[in-house]
Amino acid sequence: MKKASLALLLLVIVVALSACGSKNNNASNTANNQTEGNGAKQEVTLKVGATPVPHAEILNFIKPALKEKGINLEVVEFNDYVQPNTQLYEKQLDANFFQHLPYLDQFNKDKGYDLVSVAGVHIEPFGGYSKKIKSIDELKEGAKVVIPNDPSNGGRALALMEKNNLIKLKDGVGISGTVNDIVDNPKKLDITEVEAATLPRVLDEVDLALINTNYALEAGLVPTKDALFIEGSDSPYVNILVARPDNKDSEAMKALAEALQSPEVKTFIEDKYKGAIVPAFK
Numbered sequence: 001m002k003k004a005s006l007a008l009l010l011l012v013i014v015v016a017l018s019a020c021g022s023k024n025n026n027a028s029n030t031a032n033n034q035t036e037g038n039g040a041k042q043e044v045t046l047k048v049g050a051t052p053v054p055h056a057e058i059l060n061f062i063k064p065a066l067k068e069k070g071i072n073l074e075v076v077e078f079n080d081y082v083q084p085n086t087q088l089y090e091k092q093l094d095a096n097f098f099q100h101l102p103y104l105d106q107f108n109k110d111k112g113y114d115l116v117s118v119a120g121v122h123i124e125p126f127g128g129y130s131k132k133i134k135s136i137d138e139l140k141e142g143a144k145v146v147i148p149n150d151p152s153n154g155g156r157a158l159a160l161m162e163k164n165n166l167i168k169l170k171d172g173v174g175i176s177g178t179v180n181d182i183v184d185n186p187k188k189l190d191i192t193e194v195e196a197a198t199l200p201r202v203l204d205e206v207d208l209a210l211i212n213t214n215y216a217l218e219a220g221l222v223p224t225k226d227a228l229f230i231e232g233s234d235s236p237y238v239n240i241l242v243a244r245p246d247n248k249d250s251e252a253m254k255a256l257a258e259a260l261q262s263p264e265v266k267t268f269i270e271d272k273y274k275g276a277i278v279p280a281f282k
């Protein structure tokens with residue numbers, strides 16, 4: 001009886017060890033398949049948030065090139081400047097492409113985020129637009145002017161207005177200026193801050209709107225033709241690919257950055273946007 005019990009115990013131990021070994025082998029095989037996939041790397045998906053024009057257009061242009069490298073680029077379009085950063089931080093996105101560094105720095109500071117710039121891609125010269133006047137010299141006293149309400153773009157708009165002699169800001173504030181920093185407003189312009197995305201929509205209702213180029217393009221405006229005044233190509237506001245510290249150095253992210261700074265993208269930007277957008281790389 002004791003011999004039978006001992007034999008049965010040994011049989012149970014052998015079966016248990018075999019099952020454990022089989023489980024470990026399966027986990028090992030799964031890991032190998034995820035990294036190798038029958039001798040080749042499994043396709044990686046990168047989910048990137050972007051505003052429609054030009055960012056999503058540029059990303060969609062490089063999709064085929066990334067596909068050849070085993071990267072499936074999923075472009076998620078946004079029409080605001082908040083959700084792409086929030087969703088990236090919360091890991092609903094792998095990266096985003098819609099903003100310049102001053103905006104990212106301010107956003108990180110305000111939200112306590114640690115999002116990082118991966119690569120600079122292009123410059124979107126900021127411009128002043130109107131459907132009521134043909135020249136800023138025609139601006140009347142008390143004219144209604146709208147600018148973006150986020151700090152980085154609002155300061156950028158005010159700096160551009162100062163450059164065109166519409167206002168005078170406190171010395172030293174530069175692109176960090178606010179409406180409270182205006183020390184001289186000779187035409188007593190009525191300056192209102194509104195959400196950047198709504199600027200083209202209120203253009204009919206105001207005398208002058210300072211609009212981000214991506215929103216201007218979406219609204220059918222041609223910056224090089226329709227803007228009364230516009231930033232030069234020396235603008236420091238380079239639009240950047242942004243990621244998190246935990247994935248910024250991944251192979252897939254490096255491949256995405258390389259594709260965005262490729263000669264093909266440079267040609268695409270120059271041919272499609274004809275000066276409204278300028279490549280920020282050589």
